[in-house]
Amino acid sequence: MDIREESLKKHYEWGGKLEITPRVHVSSREELSLAYTPGVAQPCLEIRDNPEKSFELTRRHNLVAVITDGTSVLGLGDIGPEAGMPVMEGKCLLFKEFADVDAIPLCLKTKDVDELVRCIYLLSGSFGGINLEDIAAPRCFEVERRLKELCDIPVFHDDQHGTAVVVAAAMLNALKLIHKRMEDICCVINGAGSAGIAIARHLQKMGIGDIVLVDRSGILEESNSLQSAAQMEMCRTTNKRNVRGGLADALKGADAFVGVSVSNVVTQEMVRSMAARPVVFPMANPEPEIMPELALAAGAAVVGTGRSDFDNQINNVLAFPGIFRGALDVRAKDINDDMKMAASYAIASLVSDRELSSSYILPAAFDRRVGVAVAKAVAQAAVRTGVARLPLTEEADRL
Numbered sequence: 001m002d003i004r005e006e007s008l009k010k011h012y013e014w015g016g017k018l019e020i021t022p023r024v025h026v027s028s029r030e031e032l033s034l035a036y037t038p039g040v041a042q043p044c045l046e047i048r049d050n051p052e053k054s055f056e057l058t059r060r061h062n063l064v065a066v067i068t069d070g071t072s073v074l075g076l077g078d079i080g081p082e083a084g085m086p087v088m089e090g091k092c093l094l095f096k097e098f099a100d101v102d103a104i105p106l107c108l109k110t111k112d113v114d115e116l117v118r119c120i121y122l123l124s125g126s127f128g129g130i131n132l133e134d135i136a137a138p139r140c141f142e143v144e145r146r147l148k149e150l151c152d153i154p155v156f157h158d159d160q161h162g163t164a165v166v167v168a169a170a171m172l173n174a175l176k177l178i179h180k181r182m183e184d185i186c187c188v189i190n191g192a193g194s195a196g197i198a199i200a201r202h203l204q205k206m207g208i209g210d211i212v213l214v215d216r217s218g219i220l221e222e223s224n225s226l227q228s229a230a231q232m233e234m235c236r237t238t239n240k241r242n243v244r245g246g247l248a249d250a251l252k253g254a255d256a257f258v259g260v261s262v263s264n265v266v267t268q269e270m271v272r273s274m275a276a277r278p279v280v281f282p283m284a285n286p287e288p289e290i291m292p293e294l295a296l297a298a299g300a301a302v303v304g305t306g307r308s309d310f311d312n313q314i315n316n317v318l319a320f321p322g323i324f325r326g327a328l329d330v331r332a333k334d335i336n337d338d339m340k341m342a343a344s345y346a347i348a349s350l351v352s353d354r355e356l357s358s359s360y361i362l363p364a365a366f367d368r369r370v371g372v373a374v375a376k377a378v379a380q381a382a383v384r385t386g387v388a389r390l391p392l393t394e395e396a397d398r399l
Contacts, residue, residue, distance in 0.1 A: 017089040018105070023059070052389075055128065055331060064103040064129040064324055066091045067120060069111055072136035072159070072194075075285050081107035084134055091133060091158075099321030099371045101328065103131070113139055117146045124151045128328050131320065132157040137194040138228040154327045154335040160198030162316035165323070165340050166362070167199050167258055167281065168206050169347035170314050173361040174279040174302040176353075180255060186210040186241070186275075188250045190289060191261035192220055197230050199258055200238065205337050206344065210240045212250045215261075219243055219250050248273070255279065263287030268298035277301035283314055302358050311359040318347050318365060322374025330379045330388035339381040346377035 026032050033039050043057040055061040066088045070081035088105030095103040104127075108119055120130060120143075130153065132144055140157055147155040156162075175182060187208060189196045192215040200211045213220040213234055220227060221244070222235045243250055251257060251270045256279040259266065266282060266289040274280075280295045282288035283306040292303040292310050304312030323343050327335055350363040350373055363370050382388040 011086060017086075017093045051125075054125070059102060060126060060128050061331065062100075062102050062328060063127050064095060064101055064131050064328075065106050065120075065123060065127045066095070066103050066131045066133055067106045067108065068132070068134045069108050069116060069136075069139075070134065071111060071139070073134040078136065081109050088133060091131070094317055095131075095321055095324065097321075098317060099325035099375065101321060101324050111139070113142050113146075116143050117150070120147055121150045124153055127153060128331070129154040129156065129324050131324065132159075134159060135194075137197075138230050140194045141197075141230050148334065152333050154324070154332055156320070156323065156335045157194065157198075158316055158320045160194045161202070161335070161340055162319040162323070163195045163260070163314075164198040164202035165319040165343045166314050166316060166347065167283075168202050168341075168344040169318070170281065170304050170312065170362050171203065171256065171279065172206075172344065172348040173351055173356055174256075174304070177356055177358065177361065178277045178279065178301045182207050183209050185255035186212065186253070187256040187258060188212045188214060188247070188254045189258045189260070190214045190247055190265065191259060191284075192227075192231050192234070193260070195260040196258075197234055199260065200234060202337075202340060202344070204237065205341055211238045212241070212243055212254070213238055214247050214250050218246045257281065257289075259283050259289035261289060263289060266290035266295075268294055271295050271298035271300055274299075281305070281314060302361060304361065308365070312361050313365065314362065315365050318362065318370050319343055319374065322346075322371040323378050325371060326375035326378030326380075327382060329375060329390070330382050330392060331390045332379075332382040332387045333389065334387045335378075336381075336385055336387060338385045339378045339387075342377040342381035343374045346373040349373065 024035050026035055047053045047057060068084045068088055070084035071078045073079050073084045074087050084107050085105060088107060092103035092105050095101040110116055135143060144155055144157045189200055189211060192213045200213055217224060220231055220235050248270050252273045253275055255275045259282040261284055263284050278300055279302045280300040281304045282290050285306045288305045292305060295303045304314045306314055350369055379392055383392055
């Protein structure tokens with residue numbers, strides 16, 4: 001039985017990966033009166049007079065909504081909101097397991113941007129943060145942008161920013177290993193959707209020298225009228241060498257490759273055409289853009305993929321639980337660029353110079369130091385940049 005068949009069997013057994021369990025038990029009339037009517041009226045009145053009290057008097061302070069429209073689920077495409085529920089439940093499970101964050105899956109039956117934004121905004125008063133998940137590009141950019149303008153809690157699209165944070169952490173350590181500086185390299189990103197564009201933007205914030213974005217039609221350039229608004233915006237700040245053509249042209253002389261596209265589009269000849277000792281991150285699932293052993297045989301110095309059965313798994317679970325833990329601990333209003341950069345540096349820092357090798361550039365997914373380090377770094381960045389509503393305290397470091 002392969003892993004998919006075994007997973008299906010387990011899902012039938014589990015009947016869902018989540019359940020609601022109370023923090024307070026009611027076994028007497030007095031306990032009922034305190035948890036519910038008539039006593040509950042008093043906290044209601046407190047929140048009426050000061051809505052911020054909802055973070056203190058309810059579980060809102062530790063509660064995240066994991067929201068999808070089911071249009072870009074786990075590499076399966078537009079399979080619908082109901083079919084996305086197993087993934088959203090899994091995401092909620094990871095929030096709890098890796099950062100003690102309570103999360104609720106919400107799968108919305110609409111593809112309309114206005115409806116998505118309106119619905120999520122109306123729900124936002126019940127949560128301390130919003131994690132958008134598996135919403136197809138380019139709609140995901142608009143949904144996130146508008147919600148960040150409307151909501152006074154963090155809104156974070158993990159397919160974009162969680163991926164970007166971990167890729168940047170991996171890149172920091174890979175470049176340290178091969179003795180290259182971020183500002184001196186050119187990185188080619190194949191796949192100019194939500195993840196590819198977010199990775200590009202994040203690496204730019206981290207100070208990368210140049211990026212060349214490639215999609216199905218070739219290297220992004222302003223003359224291509226078929227590109228989305230987000231892709232057109234990226235054209236203005238990428239491809240400083242003015243390379244034209246396709247992926248093979250982009251890779252010539254490049255120092256690094258990041259793939260968030262489809263399998264088997266990178267050949268060994270393409271890797272050989274790159275700069276000496278290149279960094280290659282083919283992250284397409286289930287099959288990467290080039291298999292690790294082929295990339296290494298062609299001269300790659302460091303290879304990382306999205307798979308757990310190869311070295312250097314670039315896994316979002318290293319980022320999103322700790323990012324939200326840190327944001328919630330200081331009641332942040334946003335997850336900004338500084339907080340995301342702090343997360344990247346925190347993840348990278350957990351691999352010491354002594355441990356660093358071509359097969360170990362990132363801490364393991366089950367390394368319990370990760371959530372602690374990321375949460376602390378993110379909380380500090382939130383306070384430093386003025387988006388925190390609470391100061392750093394020992395409670396914020398409780399993990």
